[in-house]
Amino acid sequence: MNKGLGNMLLETVGLKKSFHKGKVTIPVLAGVDLSVRPGELLAIIGQSGSGKSTLLHLLGTLDAPTAGEVHFEGRRIDNLSSSRRDKLRNRHFGMIFQSYHLLPELNTFENVLAPLMIRYSTWGYMTRRHKYRDAATELLEIVGLGHRLKHRPSELSGGEMQRAAIARALVAGPDLLLADEPTGNLDHQTGQEILELLCRLNSEQNLTIVMVTHDTGIGAIADRVVRLVDGRLAEARAPETRTTKKRIPA
Amino acid sequence: MYKLLLCCRYLRTRYIALASIISVTLGVATMIVVNSVMSGFTTEMRNRIHGILSDVIVESRGMDGFYDPDRHMQQIAEVAGDYIEGMTPTVIVPAMLNFEFRGHNIARQVNLIGIDERTQSQVSDFEEYLQHPENRKAMSFQLREGGYDTQDHQAGPEAQPRTQMETAGWEHRRNWAKWQTMQTSSYQTRWPVEKQVAQQQAAGTQASVTQSSGQLPIQPPPLLSSAEKTTASTISGPIDPFAAAAPQGPVFDPAKEQHPGLVLGFALGSIRDDTGTDKFLVLPGDDVKITVPTNGRPPTASSCDFTIVDFYESKMSEYDAHFVFVPIRKLQKLRGMYNESTGIGWVNSIQIKLKPGADGNEVREKLKKIFPHQLYNVVTWQDKQGPLLAAVQMEIVILNILLFMIIAVAGFGILATFLMIVVEKTRDIGILKSLGASRRGIMGIFLGYGLMLGAVGSGVGMALGLVFVDNLNRIADFVSWVTGQPVFDPSIYYFEKIPAIVDPLMIVWVVFGALAIAVLASVLPALRAAMLHPVEALRYE
Ligand SMILES: Nc1ncnc2c1ncn2[C@@H]1O[C@H](COP(=O)(O)OP(=O)(O)OP(=O)(O)O)[C@@H](O)[C@H]1O
Ligand SMILES: [Mg+2]
Numbered sequence: 001m002n003k004g005l006g007n008m009l010l011e012t013v014g015l016k017k018s019f020h021k022g023k024v025t026i027p028v029l030a031g032v033d034l035s036v037r038p039g040e041l042l043a044i045i046g047q048s049g050s051g052k053s054t055l056l057h058l059l060g061t062l063d064a065p066t067a068g069e070v071h072f073e074g075r076r077i078d079n080l081s082s083s084r085r086d087k088l089r090n091r092h093f094g095m096i097f098q099s100y101h102l103l104p105e106l107n108t109f110e111n112v113l114a115p116l117m118i119r120y121s122t123w124g125y126m127t128r129r130h131k132y133r134d135a136a137t138e139l140l141e142i143v144g145l146g147h148r149l150k151h152r153p154s155e156l157s158g159g160e161m162q163r164a165a166i167a168r169a170l171v172a173g174p175d176l177l178l179a180d181e182p183t184g185n186l187d188h189q190t191g192q193e194i195l196e197l198l199c200r201l202n203s204e205q206n207l208t209i210v211m212v213t214h215d216t217g218i219g220a221i222a223d224r225v226v227r228l229v230d231g232r233l234a235e236a237r238a239p240e241t242r243t244t245k246k247r248i249p250a
Numbered sequence: 251m252y253k254l255l256l257c258c259r260y261l262r263t264r265y266i267a268l269a270s271i272i273s274v275t276l277g278v279a280t281m282i283v284v285n286s287v288m289s290g291f292t293t294e295m296r297n298r299i300h301g302i303l304s305d306v307i308v309e310s311r312g313m314d315g316f317y318d319p320d321r322h323m324q325q326i327a328e329v330a331g332d333y334i335e336g337m338t339p340t341v342i343v344p345a346m347l348n349f350e351f352r353g354h355n356i357a358r359q360v361n362l363i364g365i366d367e368r369t370q371s372q373v374s375d376f377e378e379y380l381q382h383p384e385n386r387k388a389m390s391f392q393l394r395e396g397g398y399d400t401q402d403h404q405a406g407p408e409a410q411p412r413t414q415m416e417t418a419g420w421e422h423r424r425n426w427a428k429w430q431t432m433q434t435s436s437y438q439t440r441w442p443v444e445k446q447v448a449q450q451q452a453a454g455t456q457a458s459v460t461q462s463s464g465q466l467p468i469q470p471p472p473l474l475s476s477a478e479k480t481t482a483s484t485i486s487g488p489i490d491p492f493a494a495a496a497p498q499g500p501v502f503d504p505a506k507e508q509h510p511g512l513v514l515g516f517a518l519g520s521i522r523d524d525t526g527t528d529k530f531l532v533l534p535g536d537d538v539k540i541t542v543p544t545n546g547r548p549p550t551a552s553s554c555d556f557t558i559v560d561f562y563e564s565k566m567s568e569y570d571a572h573f574v575f576v577p578i579r580k581l582q583k584l585r586g587m588y589n590e591s592t593g594i595g596w597v598n599s600i601q602i603k604l605k606p607g608a609d610g611n612e613v614r615e616k617l618k619k620i621f622p623h624q625l626y627n628v629v630t631w632q633d634k635q636g637p638l639l640a641a642v643q644m645e646i647v648i649l650n651i652l653l654f655m656i657i658a659v660a661g662f663g664i665l666a667t668f669l670m671i672v673v674e675k676t677r678d679i680g681i682l683k684s685l686g687a688s689r690r691g692i693m694g695i696f697l698g699y700g701l702m703l704g705a706v707g708s709g710v711g712m713a714l715g716l717v718f719v720d721n722l723n724r725i726a727d728f729v730s731w732v733t734g735q736p737v738f739d740p741s742i743y744y745f746e747k748i749p750a751i752v753d754p755l756m757i758v759w760v761v762f763g764a765l766a767i768a769v770l771a772s773v774l775p776a777l778r779a780a781m782l783h784p785v786e787a788l789r790y791e
């Protein structure tokens with residue numbers, strides 16, 4: 001089944017997902033074929049309820065598809081054991097969500113370090129903590145939260161929380177960032193800032209980003225935009241080259 | 251690492267879980283207190299029983315006893331000499347004790363024990379329980395001049411002083427003798443003047459009684475007038491045979507002489523009131539009358555006067571209220587258990603003290619082989635007190651089971667609270683999964699949380715329990731003061747204080763048990779958390 005596109009970072013083949021509610025089957029994805037090139041910023045747009053989040057969960061191995069395959073760096077990942085998938089998420093994927101999903105008991109700094117704490121045992125983490133503290137501080141500076149290290153999520157604004165979430169997604173050095181409507185809960189201005197940040201990370205650090213969004217307008221900054229309609233993908237706009245990529249409108 | 255961090259944070263922020271652990275805390279504290287007090291009681295009791303009884307006892311099944319204790323002891327030494335530290339022969343018979351207190355004839359049923367005062371303390375803690383410091387060093391059946399303890403030497407300084415004991419000894423005896431002579435002479439002068447004929451005879455009876463018994467302070471009229479017939483039969487009945495046997499030679503002067511010595515069980519000669527003060531009925535220096543069954547067939551009563559030389563206070567009320575010790579030779583003669591021509595007597599038991607570490611049961615089995623079972627009974631001290639100790643042991647076990655159930659019930663409280671917390675934390679669990687936390691990790695968080703709660707709960711419980719045990723008597727006093735009801739009545743237990751022994755092993759078990767329950771209670775919620783579907787957890791609002 002491997003299509004052999006070795007240069008693709010992530011690809012799906014005939015991905016299907018349906019939910020069962022009692023005897024009723026709700027088909028959400030009806031065969032999604034998607035390929036993500038390394039360094040690409042791919043936007044997935046679609047109406048509410050079209051299955052964008054579901055697709056992203058499948059890509060991030062948080063859920064198992066009803067049929068079809070997901071390949072990461074040429075290897076199939078949807079049928080891995082749960083512990084292998086946990087490792088994969090921890091080491092290779094970063095995820096950000098519409099409602100930020102920070103841990104309320106931890107402060108900004110600890111939230112950002114959480115993936116690293118998960119990766120290593122207590123001992124392993126403690127021996128490396130100086131290095132990671134520096135990395136986390138640097139990342140928080142990059143996302144513009146250097147002054148908010150000791151604050152709890154409840155003490156941060158939406159935009160600040162999303163920046164913290166981005167820092168957390170990046171701290172472990174992922175190959176792929178999966179973003180599910182990162183600006184959905186933010187006002188336009190803040191949303192633009194977040195998008196700008198993601199754009200910058202994409203271009204400066206060559207980070208591959210798959211971003212789901214409602215908003216076709218925001219999709220305009222992406223390398224490529226695909227639309228999810230009736231459980232299938234349709235190319236919404238031909239990919240632009242990097243040089244001609246539009247900057248965010250003011 | 252995140253597990254530890256989250257556990258700590260949950261611990262600090264979820265007060266509801268801390269509330270659920272309070273029952274564990276209380277359970278642990280109660281268990282520690284109850285176990286400490288119970289083991290204090292049993293240890294105290296065992297020590298005392300063991301101090302009173304010797305390790306192994308060879309006793310005759312018949313009342314007559316067996317002849318020649320020295321030969322018996324030789325035999326015992328031959329088979330089990332290596333294990334034995336000391337032996338002493340004793341004669342134990344039920345007897346009747348009579349003494350006079352303010353005109354009342356007080357009679358008590360006692361266990362009369364004839365002991366060899368030189369060897370008795372080799373086999374038991376007998377001497378330690380005496381009230382004269384010199385008697386505690388080397389016991390003597392001679393009355394001491396004075397110097398008896400006025401403060402209970404086994405209790406702390408907070409025990410009520412025994413002021414009456416100040417005069418105990420020869421001083422008391424001389425006072426009493428002086429007073430008695432006064433009384434007697436005043437009767438003899440006053441009575442005939444008041445009522446001539448009837449009292450003439452009564453005075454005669456009284457004089458003869460007084461003379462024959464020699465010292466009982468018989469004074470008040472009721473004994474002599476209306477109730478004369480009955481009292482005469484009870485009082486002089488047992489006296490007369492002895493009076494006949496007593497040496498009729500020189501006149502006995504109670505101010506200078508004493509009868510054979512006798513050590514009286516503390517509770518026989520005193521009564522403890524509500525405040526813990528001992529009110530003495532008799533003191534060392536007073537005389538008492540002992541009536542024993544003789545060795546004849548059928549046994550007849552044989553009486554003799556003894557002078558109290560000390561009190562025996564083992565603090566085991568059962569023993570203190572029944573034991574009376576007299577010199578073994580005197581008792582043997584009194585009961586006809588002594589062969590004048592050979593100088594060898596009969597005894598009915600031999601008390602054996604074992605060397606430290608020797609096994610009583612082993613010695614018992616060895617001795618059983620040489621002494622015919624029909625005639626001799628060989629027992630260890632545990633055998634003698636077996637039922638009592640077993641009953642106490644059983645009580646402890648049942649109490650522990652019940653208390654542990656309480657902690658187990660608390661476990662369900664933890665379980666419910668934890669399930670709630672897991673539900674509340676559903677989204678966090680989804681987040682952790684999206685960050686790559688494994689199922690084991692998620693489970694670890696909640697198991698670790700349970701363990702930490704258990705540790706906090708049982709740790710606080712342990713501290714509470716230990717503080718409680720440490721201040722047990724103060725707390726008991728306080729509760730008594732608040733409720734007006736004595737929590738701990740020393741007159742029942744003959745302990746001044748509630749004894750408590752904290753056994754570290756017991757604490758380890760209790761704390762370990764509480765921890766185990768807390769962890770067990772968190773297994774189900776932890777499993778639930780681990781099994782949560784990441785997407786559903788993330789969607790949870
Ligand atoms: N566990 C589930 N059981 C049943 N139906 C589900 C389940 N999860 C999702 N669905 C359905 O799948 C469809 C797609 O949901 P999804 O959350 O992926 O939409 P979406 O495109 O992300 O929408 P939005 O833009 O509003 O976030 C919806 O119609 C939803 O009702
Ligand atoms: Mg969605």
